[in-house]
Amino acid sequence: MIAAPDPEKMFQVSRAELAVFHRDVYKLLVDLELLLGIAKGLGEDNQRSFQALYTANQMVNVCDPAQPETFPVAQALASKFFGQRGGESQHTIHAMGHCHIDTAWLWPFKETVRKCARSWVTVVQLMERNPEFIFACSQAQQLEWVRSYYPGLHARLQEFACRGQFVPVGGTWVEMDGNLPSGESMVRQFLQGQNFFRQEFGKMCSEFWLPDTFGYSAQLPQIMRSCGIKRFLTQKLSWNLVNSFPHHTFFWEGLDGSQVLAHFPPGDSYGMQGSVEEVLKTVAKNRDKGRTNHSAFLFGFGDGGGGPTQTMVDRLKRLCNTDGLPRVQLSSPERLFSALEGHSEQLCTWVGELFLELHNGTYTTHAQIKKGNRECERILHDVELLSSLALARSAQFLYPAALLQDLWRLLLLTQFHDVVTGSCIQLVAEEAICHYEDIRSHGNTLLSAAAAALCAGEPGPEGLLIVNTLPWKRTEVLALPRSGGAHSLALVTVPSMGFAPAPTPTSLQPLLPQQPVFVVQETDSSVTLDNGIIRVRLDPTGRLTSLVLVASGREAIAEGAMGNQFVLFDDVPLYWDAWDVMDYHLETRKPVLGQAGTLAVGTEGGVRGSAWFLLQISPNSRLSQEVVLDVGCPYVRFHTEVHWHEAHKFLKVEFPARVRSPQATYEVQFGHLQRPTHYNTSWDWAQFEVWAHRWMDLSEHGFGLALLNDCKYGASVRGNVLSLSLLRAPKSPDATVDMGRHEFTYALMPHKGSFQDAGVIPAAYSLNFPLLALPAPGPAPAAAWSAFSVSSPAVVLETVKQAETSPQGRTLLLRLYEAHGSHTDCWLHTSLPVQEAVLCDLLERRDPTGPLLLRDNRLKLTFTPFQVQSLLLVLQPPPN
Known part of the structure; x- marks a missing residue:
């Protein structure tokens, strides 16, 4: 339906007329239209x-x-x-003006700036003429654009906000995708959005407003509650392709048990026009009749902007309380939710994610955007940590708060639900990729500046600083730059959230007691890689014939099957090309068969062993891959390069596991959840393609197999086959999407016991957050140093940054979460000079209970399953 844009398309105005507006005639037409609508x-x-x-x-x-x-x-x-009135039992419809504007979609960001101005000028005129008219407006980014480019209009919006007619809603920087951004990115959406609304309009939002995104993470209720929001509105689940969602008003319970009041306008739209048909549909389609007697009615042209018109307002005014119809009142989000809360004792509860049974191709479409998003989330994480450490250790270092805010806002902008999903035109995708380049460039500069500050005062020639930005000690193989542009492999050990000096060629760690990697090429051209933890066997075409956990001798690949099997599918959705992948694509599965003799040994062993091969996917597309096993590493990596030139094809890689389980586990923001591996019900069947972040796992009692990745999101486990979605080739609205060269890495990790005890979570973090080898202006400090460590493997210290409101910049914000799904106590240890520690919410507002007990630079924290906690650490002034 939505084709790629034609840049040569022309329009011609053939006629223009002047007309006289007859208000009496207009009123009669509105009345006749409504009467005929009631009759019908x-x-x-x-x-x-x-x-x-x-x-x-x-x-x-x-x-x-x-x-x-x-x-x-x-x-x-x-x-x-x-004028004939209805009874007191009539359903009340809360009509709110709305103008959903996609921050980018079939138009670039700069056109959205103009759309906002045009739409909101119309809204201002409506508010002037209709004092009872109330307009709800989301997305701080759009208001920031108006503030910057149209300050007079912004001032008028502030004026009407004071009157209660212009109501900021949502609380986020943009209406982001509800699945793909990381947990920290979702927190920053609210942090930046709520701070903007408070600064510009004097109050923060009490409703999370996300009408048009493609599913909703099970961690959103907890994030909402900790950002001062306990109400949620959307309508997108009405688009479900298979099952009708059973509620319009209900309590939504998240992964940690947090609850918010959720409301879906029963008219199943955010662009109503005030017709009688829409009003009656709002009552007839309400799936919570008897439990509640109030519903939202969002009216105004949307997606491309425009918003409400005077005719829509007049229709709704006329229908305010007419016998035979529900009550209609021009209302506000506050009035609606207050009414719903007043009669909420009979509402049902939905637990877990709100999965949209449509648009699941967006987990894969536009791989370069997905990769840019994941990389920039990592870069900003690393920059904030290193800048925080430099702030704590150096009196001269200035934390780059303003620049980091700008970079975060760029990233948050690209997480809009038609950008990070890839469902946008080529011009938008190119802009997003440019934004990622800006974040990378500035991020690398900031990393170098922080490393220089950490090494300040050290005399001597330049050196290398090896930095670990994760909260656990790591011993890994790292390629270190040497003179002349060469690199050498070294086994390095770096403490948690700290650094160590780079080893010199004469001080490389011996491999013992760890077994070196052995690489053997058999007479049949197959290759075996073995590091004493896992043993990998590749057939002559590069497929995985065996993956053994050495200590137990347990085989992870299903009997008679091949792992690392690339598979092509025909991918022709019914309607939305870039958005959808249909279940019938699974019937077109075609394994991509390699040619024997292309497998060759790459690195011959020691600290690293590898083999590589070439694969012709089709006459137009090819793939090369290096399979890598490092000393001491519990997983085998697959470094992949694809030259992709296809039309309506879907490329995946499959791993049949010697594991049986009715459920698989997938990482989501700040935690994980289970989804079925079978199609027992239509709800199970509708999840034939799902999303995950850095890992998914299929486990039975005592053994499992985890599939990790560094930039992919689409996934599935069907029966015993783990499948990672790699590339698509839709042709609209961007005819060039995914064409060209791609690089990505995934990894396979067999494990004993549960994935929690086996360390799948830290392994996936390590794959996504490589150790950093940063040049230092002087020699790296002689001794290793750690800033933070956590005593429990169930607790992840996710973020360290400067607090938003920090006197003299000497307060750090730490964010931790419980990752295993357990109740746990843990000790947070720091070597920084902490003066005071206090818990806070996600908006960094201090807990009124006061400071925590700090003993020997240690804090005791107690977590419930999947709980996210934030902590403010006030640092002592550095010595002069």
Whole structure:
């Protein structure tokens, strides 16, 4: 339906006319339109329907267009009908003006700036003419654009916000995708959004407003609650392709048990126009009749902007309380949710994610955007940590707060639900990729500056600083730059959230007690890689024939099957090309078969062993891959390069596991959840393609197999086959999407016991957050140093940054979460000079209970399953 744009498309104006507006005629037309809508909508079995029809007929009889004096007679007939009131039991519809503007979609960001201005000028005129009209507006980014480019309009919006007519909602920087951004990115959406609304409009939002995104993470309720929001509105689940979602008003319970009041407008739209048909649909389609008697009605042209019109407002005013219809009132989000909360004792509860049974191709579409998003989330994480450490250790270092805010806002902008999903035109995708380049460039500069500050005062020649930005000690193989542009492999050990000096060629760690990697090429050209932890066997075409956990001898690949099997599918969705992948694509599975003899040994062993091969995917597309096993590493990596030139094809890689389980586990923001591996019900079947972040796992008692990745999101586990979605080739709205060269890495990790005890979570973090080898202006400090460590493997220290409101910049914000799904106590240890520690919410507002007990630079923290906690650490002034 939505084709790629034609840059040569031309339009011609053939006629223009001036017209005189006759308000009396307009009012009669509105009344007639509504009366005919009532007659049609209520049907011939309803007496009120006939009353409406006869009233309209009488109006036509008495009204003569050539005699304006007859108009008041006709209007009096209509007023008599609409003045007949309904009973107290009637359903109340809360009509709110709205103008959903996609921050980018079929137009670039700069066009959205103009869309906002045009739409909100119209809204201002409506608010001036209609004091009872209330307009709800989301997305701080759009308001920031208006503030920057149209300051006069922004001032008017502030004025109407003070009157209560212009109501900022949502609390986020943009209406982001609800699945793909990381947990920290979602926190920053609220942090930046709520701070903006407070600064510019004097109050923060109490509703999370996300009407048009493609599913909703199970961690959103907890994030909302900790950002001062306990109400949620969307309508997108009405688009479900298979199952009808059973509620319109309900409590939504998240992964940690947090609850918010959720409301889906029963009219299943955010762009109503005030017709009788829409009003009646809002009541008829409400799936919570009897439990609640209030519903939202969002009216105004949306997606491309425009917003409400005077005609829409007039229709709704006329329907305010008419017998035979629900009550209609021009209302606000506050009035709606207050009414719902007042009668919420009978509402049902939905636990877990709100999975949209449509648009699941967006987990894979536009791989370069997905990769840019993941990389920039990592870069900003690393920059904030290193800058925080430099701030704590150096009196001269200035934390780059303003620049980091700008970079975060760029990243948050690209997480809009039609950008990070890849469902946008080529021009938008190119802009997003440019934003990622800006974040990378500035991020690398900031990393170098922080490293220089950490090494300040050290005399001597330049050196290398090896930095670990994760909260656990790591011993890994790292390629270190040497003179002349060469690199050498070294086994390095770096403490948690700290650094160590780079080893010199004469001080490389011996491999013992760890077994070196052995690489053996057999006479049949197959290759075996073995590091004493896992043993990998590749057939002559590069497929995985065996993956053994050495200590137990347990085989991870299903008997008679091949792992690392690339598979092509035909991918022709019914309707939305870039958005959808349909279940019937699974019927077109075609394994990509390699040619024997292309497998060769790469690195021959020691600290690293590898083999590589070439694979012709099709006449137009090819793939090369290096399979890498490092000393001491519990997983085998697959470094992949693809040259992709296809049309409506879907590339995946499959790993049949020697594991049986009815459920698989997938990482989500700040935690994980289980989804079925079978198709017992239509709800199970609808999840044939799902999303995950850095890992997914299939486990039975005592053994499992985890599939990790560094930039992919689409995934599935069907039966015993783990499948990672790699590339798509839709042709609209971007005809060039995914064409060209791609690089990515995934990894396979067999494990004993549960994935929690086996360390799948830290392994996936390590794959995504490589150790950093940063040049230092002087020699790296002689001794290793750690800033933070956590005593429990169940607790992840996710973020370290400067607090938003920090006197003299000497307060750090730490964010931790419980990752295993357990109740746990842990000790947070720091070597920084901490003066005071206090818990806070995600908006960094201090807990009123006061400071925590700090003992020997240690804090005791208690977590419930998947709980996110934030902590403010006030640092002592550095020595002069």
